[in-house]
Amino acid sequence: MDLGLTHPQRRLREEAASFCASVRPLLEADPEWQRQGMLSDGDSLAVNAALGREGWIGLSWPPELGGRGLGRLDATLVEEVFGYHWLPLSSYLLSYKTIGAALERYATAELRDRLLPPIARGELVFCQGFSEPGAGSDLGALSTRAVRKGDVYVVDGQKIWTSSAQLADWIYLAVRTSATEPKHRGISVLVAPMDTPGIEVRTFPTLGGGVLCEVFLDGVEVPVANLVGEANGGWTVLMHTLDFERITAEKVGGVSWLLDGVERHLAEHGRLDRSSRERLAALRGEAAAARLVSFRAADALDRGVPASHLAAMAKLGGARLVQRAAAAAVELLGLDGLAEGPAAAVGGRAAGMLRASVGSTIAGGAAEIQQLVIARRGLGLR
Ligand SMILES: Cc1cc2nc3c(=O)[nH]c(=O)nc-3n(C[C@H](O)[C@H](O)[C@H](O)COP(=O)(O)OP(=O)(O)OC[C@H]3O[C@@H](n4cnc5c(N)ncnc54)[C@H](O)[C@@H]3O)c2cc1C
Incomplete structure (x- = not known):
């Protein structure tokens, strides 16, 4: 899909995809990775260390804090690629995307200097x-x-x-x-x-x-x-921390991978009929919308304009997309979709993602809370 990205942004995403391919053997040897449903929720210190070593953590931080001096939007573009390749990202998402972003903004210079560089190197993980x-x-x-x-x-x-x-x-x-x-x-x-x-x-x-x-x-x-x-004065810090957390492009990436896999599996087995094509196309439309809202929220953060309602929209759209796509994948694959394990259809990920998707409308603030944020801060309702 043409996202209207600049040449450097396209290159950044290609480099991120190559990085993902390079850590694939690390993942396939990891039994924890095989068990995980939604992989971006999973954790691997080995992958986090590799992300740090190769300079993928802290893209939006200045070089003196271990970053590359890019924007939150660039980091979000890359996070979608990580999600598409099903990297276990929990440490990255907590330590850099969420808490690291809040520390960059609110911590004292001394704390920032002490904590951000080791996060960027993949050596320090936060919960x-x-x-x-x-x-x-x-x-x-x-x-x-x-x-x-x-x-x-x-x-x-x-x-x-x-x-x-x-x-x-x-x-x-x-x-x-x-x-x-x-x-x-x-x-x-x-x-x-x-x-x-x-x-x-x-x-x-x-x-x-x-x-x-x-x-x-x-x-x-x-x-x-x-x-x-x-x-x-922690309430303001907490609310901004949640804004950072709620931009969930990695989930959109995971869903896109699943939809591609389901389509391939159905085509290979002669079962890609008109109704399944239409269902996949509708979900791809929802994924495109969720992706763009995440990018808009990240762009708003870069520009320093209010982003809470956009982050809540990204979170709500992404979480519901995960649930709908996982349920559709299992239905479209039929009995094949219920099997788990690497030998099963779509690497056995459809059923795993369906299990994991239950928590997606709870983690980071329940769906009803996102609706309240959108109503109050986006629409000005009281
Ligand atoms: C996979 C996962 C990972 C998590 N990771 C972390 C973590 O790392 N750190 C952390 O601190 N927390 C974490 N959480 C916790 C998460 O933030 C909370 O579960 C979430 O905020 C909901 O709180 P609760 O579970 O107490 O449910 P409750 O607040 O009791 O909500 C129960 C239900 O009531 C609804 N409800 C509550 N208030 C309202 C209202 N005002 N209007 C309408 N409906 C309402 C909710 O939407 C929900 O459906 C995680 C949760 C999950 C599922």
């Missing part, structure tokens, strides 16, 4: 501790407390659904620093190494084939210097 048992959609209700004692905050509480906490080096934590301020004004953001005494991680399996984590925080001492943004 994101926002959700709690009593605070998900209503994130402002979070109750993990951070009490200042001299030069440290002492943190007590629990996080849940934390992706990649089992292998992360650092955690990006939303905490309550004031019990007296109205709930959205008593929140701060801290970063801490995962080996800080008092942090315990427990994993549990997901429908998607991977794991999520609970993170328990018991008397965890975090230096005040590790505060990101202002004390009690």
